[in-house]
Amino acid sequence: MTIYKEDVLTTTQCRVCPIRESTLFKDVLKHKLNGVQKHRTRQISFSARSTVFREYEVHDSVYTLFSGWGIVFKTVNNNGKRQILRFILPGDFIGFQSNSDGVMTHSVSVITPAVFCEFSRENLKHMLKKDAGLAVRLVEMETRDMSLCQSHLMAAGRKTARESISFLLLELFHRVRIHVPVSYDSSTNSIGFPITQEDIGDAVGLTKIHVNRVIKELIRDKLIKLHKKQLTILNEKKLSEIAEFRLDGITGQSLV
């Protein structure tokens, strides 16, 4: 983990960052950014597969991802197994918790090289208390993440391997397509897809071996193509049926 930039961001720097529609500070950018930036805000870059913070650690920053992919996960101490709770894409917000001791309930690390913008959680909490609009935006993002988490719970608990994996692929495909358009190639209907089959397994609750068997099936059935870190959706209709996937909850519609 290397500090990319220690000093405070300027408004200009933030404007050029690829912050997507549903990002926490969307409205803030217009008129309150100076307030946000006053307190220990900086960019940090991480090398591939490195750790941002760990479960059980005290950590008092929150982050917005600028570029790269990351994961939020927990580990079973008994057996060391990992469960990925969600994938983080550019524009996503992480690290917020409402407990007062600052002990994290999950770990975050990155898959690819990644750049985050860091904020103080305490400062964010102060701002939330004063700015209802900001708080509402946070609620929105939380409910979207909650909806996704619930879909994953349903997949892990009640769906077959084929269904769960199809769901995850479609979810990531559409999140990238909508929120990270630079990584989406509309001519081939494909996205950059930097995660391993082991990551997929840890997200849906399967072993990498079984993930591989199922993915080969999906490829054999001409539903997807997966090659050189590129994921192509060949038959979205059929895949969506298998996964029982629907776009609501991915789009992140606004409350306002």
Place this chain on the structure above:
Amino acid sequence: MTIYKEDVLTTTQCRVCPIRESTLFKDVLKHKLNGVQKHRTRQISFSARSTVFREYEVHDSVYTLFSGWGIVFKTVNNNGKRQILRFILPGDFIGFQSNSDGVMTHSVSVITPAVFCEFSRENLKHMLKKDAGLAVRLVEMETRDMSLCQSHLMAAGRKTARESISFLLLELFHRVRIHVPVSYDSSTNSIGFPITQEDIGDAVGLTKIHVNRVIKELIRDKLIKLHKKQLTILNEKKLSEIAEFRLDGITGQSLV
């Protein structure tokens, strides 16, 4: 579903209700309750095993549970299987979503006879925009629920049946003990426990048959007792170790 009381609640009626510490309207009770109550607020009671609202339906109310137990769940359309996403206890808040079309992403029904207090979601959204304190409280509750959902995802994905079931029993035990003290008997360390083994299975992603086998084991090992809708924790230390259970995230500490 029967309408218990059509007219608006009075402040007095609300005071006597067993609203627990972390309820959404905690602070509001003091000085803003009139505002909350102005718009179509009433009590509704449901008979055991009846439905409050269903996934895919448009539904524009939100609720606080006064008494009884309920569940939030989703159903796999392919095979009709149910996944319980969370159990609702007195004081819990349900029905909030940030999507604008009001189509619910999950179903809610009750286990026991239950009484809810109903609010208009639109009205709540308006209030949120004006009242940062209320929004912050909602964020708090959302993050607590999120933390629980993530724990369940980890259980479903990466824990054994014994571990998952132990976790669920401990979670419910402590939530009742802390938030519904009337249902907790400290002399026997037991709680009223109205759910079936099938409900447990649908929450952790197992069949009722397997749940039964595992629960019999837990009873044989003198970790719990389960009789006549009463759950007794006999060996909390060992059970917590098996489940990797910790109280953080259940207590619902305040952000403020």
Place this chain on the structure above:
DNA sequence: CGACCTTTTGATTGGCGTCAAAATCTGTGG
């Protein structure tokens, strides 16, 4: 008391895990 719901037990099956190892890809240094 009778119908239905829930729990319990037994027998059998199957989806996915585990173990092992080969094949392929990737990135890094010489």
Place this chain on the structure above:
DNA sequence: CCACAGATTTTGACGCCAATCAAAAGGTCG
């Protein structure tokens, strides 16, 4: 630019946890 080491994917054999099927026993409520 190649070589090599480690990471990732792929394949096969085998085992086990939990699902499925079936049915009895016990509880609950009108």
